[in-house]
Amino acid sequence: MLISEFAKATGLTLDTIRFYIAKGLLKPDRSPKGGSNQYRLFKPEDVTTARMIRLQQTLGFTLAEILALNDEYRAGEHSSERTIEVLQLQIERLQQRKYALEVALSFLQRKVDWVKSGKAGPAPQMEDDRR
Amino acid sequence: MLISEFAKATGLTLDTIRFYIAKGLLKPDRSPKGGSNQYRLFKPEDVTTARMIRLQQTLGFTLAEILALNDEYRAGEHSSERTIEVLQLQIERLQQRKYALEVALSFLQRKVDWVKSGKAGPAPQMEDDRR
DNA sequence: CTTGACCCTGGAGTGCACTCCACGCTTATG
DNA sequence: CATAAGCGTGGAGTGCACTCCAGGGTCAAG
Numbered sequence: 001m002l003i004s005e006f007a008k009a010t011g012l013t014l015d016t017i018r019f020y021i022a023k024g025l026l027k028p029d030r031s032p033k034g035g036s037n038q039y040r041l042f043k044p045e046d047v048t049t050a051r052m053i054r055l056q057q058t059l060g061f062t063l064a065e066i067l068a069l070n071d072e073y074r075a076g077e078h079s080s081e082r083t084i085e086v087l088q089l090q091i092e093r094l095q096q097r098k099y100a101l102e103v104a105l106s107f108l109q110r111k112v113d114w115v116k117s118g119k120a121g122p123a124p125q126m127e128d129d130r131r
Numbered sequence: 132m133l134i135s136e137f138a139k140a141t142g143l144t145l146d147t148i149r150f151y152i153a154k155g156l157l158k159p160d161r162s163p164k165g166g167s168n169q170y171r172l173f174k175p176e177d178v179t180t181a182r183m184i185r186l187q188q189t190l191g192f193t194l195a196e197i198l199a200l201n202d203e204y205r206a207g208e209h210s211s212e213r214t215i216e217v218l219q220l221q222i223e224r225l226q227q228r229k230y231a232l233e234v235a236l237s238f239l240q241r242k243v244d245w246v247k248s249g250k251a252g253p254a255p256q257m258e259d260d261r262r
Numbered sequence: 263c264t265t266g267a268c269c270c271t272g273g274a275g276t277g278c279a280c281t282c283c284a285c286g287c288t289t290a291t292g
Numbered sequence: 293c294a295t296a297a298g299c300g301t302g303g304a305g306t307g308c309a310c311t312c313c314a315g316g317g318t319c320a321a322g
Contacts, residue, residue, distance in 0.1 A: 002299080004298070004299085013281080014299090015280070015282075016279085016280065016281085019281085033288075033299090034288060034298095034300070035300095036287070036288095036300085037286085037287065037299070037300035038300080039288090039299060039300080040300090045254065048254075048256050048257050051257045052257060056235070057191065057279095059191050059228065059232060059235070060189045060190050062279090063278080063279070080247075080249075083246050084243055084247065087239055087243050094235055094236050097190065098232050098236075100186055100190065101190060101225060101232065104183065104187070104190070105226070105229075107183070108218055108225070109222065111218055112215055112219070115211050115215055125175075125179050126182045126183060126186075128140075133268080134268090134269075135268070135269085145269095146311055147309085147310065150309075150310060164318075164319080165270070165317080165318060165319090166270090166318060168269070168317065168318085169270080170318085171269085193308075194308080194309070265320105265322090266319100267318100267320085268319075269317080269318070270318095271314105272314090273313090273314090274313080275310105275311080275312075276309100276310085276311070277310090277311100278307100278308085278309090279306100279307095281304100281307100282303100282306090283302105283304080283305090284301105284302095285301090286300080287298105287301105288297105288298080289296105289298075289299090290295105290297080290298090291295085291296080292296105
């Protein structure tokens with residue numbers, strides 16, 4: 001698929017896609033078409049990659065962090081063991097975010113309860129979560 | 132508490148704290164001390180606010196988004212109903228992130244299973260989650 | 263009353279993640 | 293075969309979230 005089609009499939013702009021390629025986050029093939037400046041050719045799996053990048057971004061990871069894992073994934077692609085290891089790392093990273101999320105949600109819920117109770121007792125606080 | 136003490140309690144630098152104040156994310160009182168440039172005085176609840184800001188940031192919210200909700204919260208502080216409404220809004224926002232997180236986690240888990248199965252069948256894909 | 267620690271206010275600079283040209287080549291369409 | 297639509301490559305510019313001075317006032321200890 002050509003870049004504009006890829007843009008539609010992912011919701012990214014052409015500029016953003018090219019930016020990601022320059023950063024090494026996406027590595028599309030080159031079509032023989034386009035003469036000296038060959039066209040880029042995207043595979044369906046690149047769409048999945050792009051969606052994963054966006055998702056991770058909304059979860060507060062930087063492109064550098066995302067790239068690091070991406071590269072490691074690619075490096076161990078031939079070994080199933082290594083692939084699973086990297087995937088597991090990724091899962092752990094997301095589960096840490098999930099934990100932070102739950103801390104925040106619990107705090108807010110406690111606060112709602114506190115307000116509903118007519119602000120009885122001390123206002124809910126948040127633990128010093130510096131890990 | 133004075134700004135450097137507040138810095139220790141929150142793990143933020145002095146510059147970052149002042150930056151947040153300039154943005155309106157924190158509104159400490161002023162001490163009579165300090166002459167023409169009065170010292171800032173932080174309350175324990177400001178520590179909770181700061182921690183919440185940092186948490187929301189790691190979840191990918193911008194300071195502008197955080198500020199908007201903060202302001203709304205302050206605006207309706209006298210009314211318990213409004214307070215709960217804003218809190219509920221915040222909770223919904225975080226639950227959306229949680230959903231995104233679960234989409235990502237499920238994808239990764241499916242991928243692990245797929246690799247473990249010797250890559251039987253099609254590679255797991257991610258839904259077009261553009262909401 | 264000096265000295266060092268701590269506070270204040272601008273304002274400039276940095277890194278990240280885009281975003282926006284300008285220019286030029288290639289391909290599809292009438 | 294002209295011409296518009298699409299692709300490519302630099303490179304400059306933008307907004308956000310800090311970060312780093314410079315210059316100057318205040319306070320506690322000796």
